[in-house]
Amino acid sequence: MPFSSGQIPQAARTSSDMQCPRVTISVVVPVAEPKRHDNLDEIYWAYAEILSREGQSFEFLFVIDGGLDAVARRLDALVAVGYPVRIVQLPRAFGEATALAVGFEQAVGDIIITVPAYFQTEATGLQHVLDLLNHGYDLVVGRRSPRKDAWLNRLQNRGFHFLLRYFTGIAFHDMGCGLRGFKRRVLSEVQVYGDLHRFIPILAHQRGFRVTEVSVPQHQRDTKLRLYRPGLYLRRFLDILTIVFLFKFTKKPLRFFGLIGASLFGAGVTISTALAFQRLMGSTALADRPLLILGVLLMVLGVQIGSIGLLGEMIIFTHARKLKDYAIDKVLR
Secondary structure, eight states: OOOOGGGOOGGGOOTTTSOOOOOOEEEEEEEOOTTSOOOHHHHHHHHHHHHHTTTSOEEEEEEEOTTOHHHHHTTHHHHHHTOSEEEEEOSSOOOHHHHHHHHHHHOOSSEEEEOOSSOSBOTTHHHHHHHHHHTTOSEEEEEEOSOOSOHHHHHHHHHHHHHHHHHHOOOOSOTTOOOEEEEHHHHHHSOOOTTGGGGHHHHHHHTTOOEEEEEEOBOGGGOSOOOOOHHHHHHHHHHHHHHHHHHHSSSOHHHHHHHHHHHHHHHHHHHHHHHHHHHHTTSSOGGGOTHHHHHHHHHHHHHHHHHHHHHHHHHHHHTGGGOOOOOOOOOOO
16 A cells, blocks of 8 residues: 555655665566566555565666556656666567666666566565575575465476476466566576576576575455467476476586487387398398488487587586686685
């Protein structure tokens, strides 16, 4: 509920009211989907009320994708009054990943919170995220629990996370939850590109950051049935494969391509050897066996894929000093 003019929290006042302390918490709200956002001023008031209790200075960054100018105008009143709100408008539609990357770049707080542009979780869940960040965790991922939405939504969620857990061995339960908390150093180490913003916790875990998941209450407005085009499900599966490669084979490409190449080459050798043995026994002429072409093709394909892995290893070796897949926690003297 909005505060009246006499109830503006101290953390929400600007330098015109008092000398502004250094911002410690930045809240990034990406607005990238025309039909998937609530009133942004309501979003601000809901979370600002929680942050005002912390007694720390904060700011809100609303990153508006191109074509959503009318949405940005709804925040003009907050900016005019002097609340800690900044609006970043993009010239065209770049997508949520770009909006988040821009928000991370513009944020000045030591703690960065991401919040969806719609009521996905109750605002009180932010308190749980902040508590864990203050207890030593580098990244906290919200998990909507208990789930209140349609059973088909829950089924899709379980299927996605089953594949993610099967391929990576890391058990997360709600990578689609937009409520997350980061220490700044996490985002300085983990790059956000493409549609991989959902998998930042996995990439951060790979680098050794302390990552955890916390249950937050799901909002009643987040209960609609969500069905997507088949192409989106395919892209999500390809995203999982991308994460698997980045997670396991970034510095060891030969293990990935070599395994595939060796399997294909082995299958080709097995087929060719069996055909050659049959020919030596005089049972069937090779000219009448189309499998010979398949065997040779598999061997050639196996060698080519293995060569890709070798080239990858050479590139990794050349740039090994620039590659870093770890993070330093602290240095004691």
